Amino acid sequence: MTTRQRILVVDDERDVITGFRRVFAKDDVQIDAAHSGAEAIAAIKAHRPDLVMMDLRMPGLDGLQTLRKMQQLDARLLIILMTAYSTSANVIEAMKHGAYDYLVKPFSVEKLREVVKEALKVSTDRSATVSVVPRANDPDEVDAIVGKSEPMQRVYKMIGQMAGTNATVLITGESGTGKELIARAIFSHGDRSAKLFVAVNCAAIPEALLEGELFGHERGTSAAPGKFEQAAGGTLFLDEVGDMPPATQAKLLRVLQSGRLERSRGTEAVPIDVRIIAATSRPLEHMIQQGHFRADLYHRLNVLRVEMPSLRDRRDDIPLLVEFFMHRLNAERRGREVHVSTVVMDKLIAHDWPGNVRELENTLRNAALVAKGGTILPGDLRLKSESSDFLPRISATPAPASDRILAQLPEANTLDDPRFRDIEAQVAPLFDQLVGARARGNRFSAFDVMERALIVHARNRNGGNQLRAAAMLGITRSTLRKRIARYKLQVSRRGSKGGGTR
Ligand SMILES: Nc1ncnc2c1ncn2[C@@H]1O[C@H](COP(=O)(O)OP(=O)(O)OP(=O)(O)O)[C@@H](O)[C@H]1O
Numbered sequence: 145m146t147t148r149q150r151i152l153v154v155d156d157e158r159d160v161i162t163g164f165r166r167v168f169a170k171d172d173v174q175i176d177a178a179h180s181g182a183e184a185i186a187a188i189k190a191h192r193p194d195l196v197m198m199d200l201r202m203p204g205l206d207g208l209q210t211l212r213k214m215q216q217l218d219a220r221l222l223i224i225l226m227t228a229y230s231t232s233a234n235v236i237e238a239m240k241h242g243a244y245d246y247l248v249k250p251f252s253v254e255k256l257r258e259v260v261k262e263a264l265k266v267s268t269d270r271s272a273t274v275s276v277v278p279r280a281n282d283p284d285e286v287d288a289i290v291g292k293s294e295p296m297q298r299v300y301k302m303i304g305q306m307a308g309t310n311a312t313v314l315i316t317g318e319s320g321t322g323k324e325l326i327a328r329a330i331f332s333h334g335d336r337s338a339k340l341f342v343a344v345n346c347a348a349i350p351e352a353l354l355e356g357e358l359f360g361h362e363r364g365t366s367a368a369p370g371k372f373e374q375a376a377g378g379t380l381f382l383d384e385v386g387d388m389p390p391a392t393q394a395k396l397l398r399v400l401q402s403g404r405l406e407r408s409r410g411t412e413a414v415p416i417d418v419r420i421i422a423a424t425s426r427p428l429e430h431m432i433q434q435g436h437f438r439a440d441l442y443h444r445l446n447v448l449r450v451e452m453p454s455l456r457d458r459r460d461d462i463p464l465l466v467e468f469f470m471h472r473l474n475a476e477r478r479g480r481e482v483h484v485s486t487v488v489m490d491k492l493i494a495h496d497w498p499g500n501v502r503e504l505e506n507t508l509r510n511a512a513l514v515a516k517g518g519t520i521l522p523g524d525l526r527l528k529s530e531s532s533d534f535l536p537r538i539s540a541t542p543a544p545a546s547d548r549i550l551a552q553l554p555e556a557n558t559l560d561d562p563r564f565r566d567i568e569a570q571v572a573p574l575f576d577q578l579v580g581a582r583a584r585g586n587r588f589s590a591f592d593v594m595e596r597a598l599i600v601h602a603r604n605r606n607g608g609n610q611l612r613a614a615a616m617l618g619i620t621r622s623t624l625r626k627r628i629a630r631y632k633l634q635v636s637r638r639g640s641k642g643g644g645t646r
Pocket residue numbers: 288289290291317318319320321322323324325326424425501502505
């Protein structure tokens with residue numbers, strides 16, 4: 145990374161190129177010059193620059209046409225357009241055609257240095273994309289399980305041992321750890337794989353309908369077989385079994401104990417032949433103590449047990465998973481491939497992943513959507529680390545920036561401090577917007593607008609962690625919660641069921 149970075153300046157005005165050379169004379173960068181679009185293309189073919197700074201208006205091939213050609217040559221080139229005509233149409237076109245940024249002429253030396261410095265850093269990140277490692281699993285295979293870490297090796301062994309039996313299996317683990325995937329693997333490696341795999345999500349079906357769904361019902365002349373009967377000879381997957389209401393738990397227990405099923409009270413009970421695999425992200429043992437889950441049912445289900453490791457307990461697998469998901473994404477994106485830069489990979493490996501593999505997959509999917517120039521950069525990532533409400537867990541690695549700010553706060557019990565006057569001055573340019581944003585006649589004050597903005601900022605700074613955000617703002621968590629509700633700010637929660645994150 146210590147090789148000299150090269151900037152290709154494309155401008156028909158020689159003064160501009162001389163200017164660039166002067167500005168960057170003392171820096172460790174090389175300025176190459178091209179005086180037309182055609183020259184620029186030739187220069188790129190001869191040597192790939194780290195950054196292209198190009199005038200929009202040039203005789204012959206203009207900036208946009210040249211930009212397009214450059215993109216065809218190398219979609220990952222970083223190109224900044226320079227223009228004296230900053231109409232939005234120009235700018236939109238430039239960005240649409242894949243320019244990284246644009247500079248409006250005339251620009252100051254400081255502005256130029258700032259933009260170039262930032263672009264060169266991005267360029268370094270971009271060129272350091274992760275090399276493709278040989279795949280352990282075929283990503284085109286629907287139920288591929290990715291992971292070579294020790295905890296996953298143990299899971300594979302268990303799948304192998306359990307697949308050959310008919311015993312009931314309970315799969316536990318945090319949300320998004322792959323419980324359903326494992327259930328399907330146990331099924332497909334077993335001798336019932338020619339029969340059906342029927343899944344019921346106990347958390348997604350309203351309480352009043354769940355019993356009928358599972359056990360069927362008989363009303364008058366019409367009979368509706370439930371999932372138990374549909375799965376006859378096969379496997380029934382009881383997903384989110386911890387969310388099953390007590391009455392259904394009781395009925396399930398009866399069915400499992402007797403091995404027989406009666407559709408409704410008084411009808412003849414028929415023998416059932418299904419293998420049960422149950423899964424939950426709830427702490428069942430704890431729920432039993434609290435009286436929310438039947439101990440006897442738990443023992444019926446917990447014959448064989450698979451505990452899925454959380455993603456943060458098998459970080460070795462993160463690069464493999466990233467590669468697997470990127471391969472899948474790229475297959476969908478047909479030709480517009482995206483890659484992950486090494487800085488991003490480091491961040492992904494370091495992240496705590498409260499939502500586990502599912503969160504990783506969603507994060508990559510979203511990042512690929514906003515990534516420019518074929519590479520996911522740190523700015524494209526939205527990593528949240530909200531601790532869930534029923535399983536409070538504060539991230540072990542605190543967000544350093546906010547902690548530093550908190551630690552540096554001086555002791556003060558008055559608002560009459562020079563630093564506050566500074567803030568007064570900085571609010572001045574915002575004032576009109578603040579008042580304008582309030583909108584005529586609505587019930588929110590300018591204070592609310594400001595407060596909302598502060599809260600949004602504090603949450604972003606803290607990766608969505610409410611405790612930290614509240615501490616930073618100097619309010620209690622419950623005050624923060626009230627404000628979040630008041631301003632209808634979206635609450636990110638771990639382990640919420642049936643949400644739109646799937
Ligand atoms: N080891 C893995 N390899 C590849 N993909 C995985 C792996 N683990 C999980 N996934 C993927 O992550 C997503 C979540 O997995 P799955 O639905 O099995 O998790 P879960 O534990 O049932 O989560 P929840 O408790 O939220 O229902 C799925 O798209 C699944 O394919």
